């Protein structure tokens with residue numbers, strides 16, 4: 001699939017992130033495949049999934065593009081941190097590899113540009129997960145096929161983010177030619193529609209659709225007595 005073909009398929013549409021954190025009862029490949037099937041049934045346009053085994057299972061079970069990532073740890077660069085992780089995802093059947101494109105050092109000493117070249121060489125596309133406008137501009141210049149706001153609010157330091165970073169979505173959309181994906185804390189259909197109105201090409205939603213543990217905890221906190 002070319003970048004243009006995938007962009008056409010994702011324009012104005014929803015990508016459903018089917019992930020579960022370590023220790024979560026939902027973290028089981030068959031369960032995540034069922035979530036992906038539900039996303040298909042509900043009208044999702046693509047699936048975002050973590051780890052080669054899950055990517056392979058979902059790619060084999062649903063007829064939608066799969067955006068694969070491989071989370072390794074939870075500090076520093078942990079979303080598809082090395083070229084090795086990226087190529088394992090392509091091998092597993094990811095159409096797109098999502099990878100950290102922040103300006104932090106990668107554990108294998110590689111650059112994001114090298115990861116892009118390796119993934120393109122293996123026949124897949126790249127989604128750059130960024131936290132700032134500058135990182136998005138750099139990633140687009142280095143050949144990323146999509147730029148996503150995934151990491152806004154998840155790198156050390158201010159500003160703290162409590163909702164979707166629609167300001168970053170709008171700034172990226174105005175600054176780069178590659179499709180901008182709104183991702184992170186998009187909690188309602190209204191948030192998703194607003195992200196598109198602010199210039200997003202597509203919207204990724206995870207927790208609000210596929211994370212019953214986190215959603216239950218939100219309700220529990222919401223009714224907690226002081």
Ligand SMILES: CC(=O)N[C@H](C=O)[C@@H](O)[C@H](O)[C@H](O)COP(=O)(O)O
Pocket residue numbers: 017019069079150151154183184185186204205206207208
């Ligand atoms: C920061 C990070 O590691 N984000 C991860 C990236 O794949 C996932 O944990 C998120 O669930 C995903 O980005 C979707 O966001 P939300 O669950 O807020 O809709």
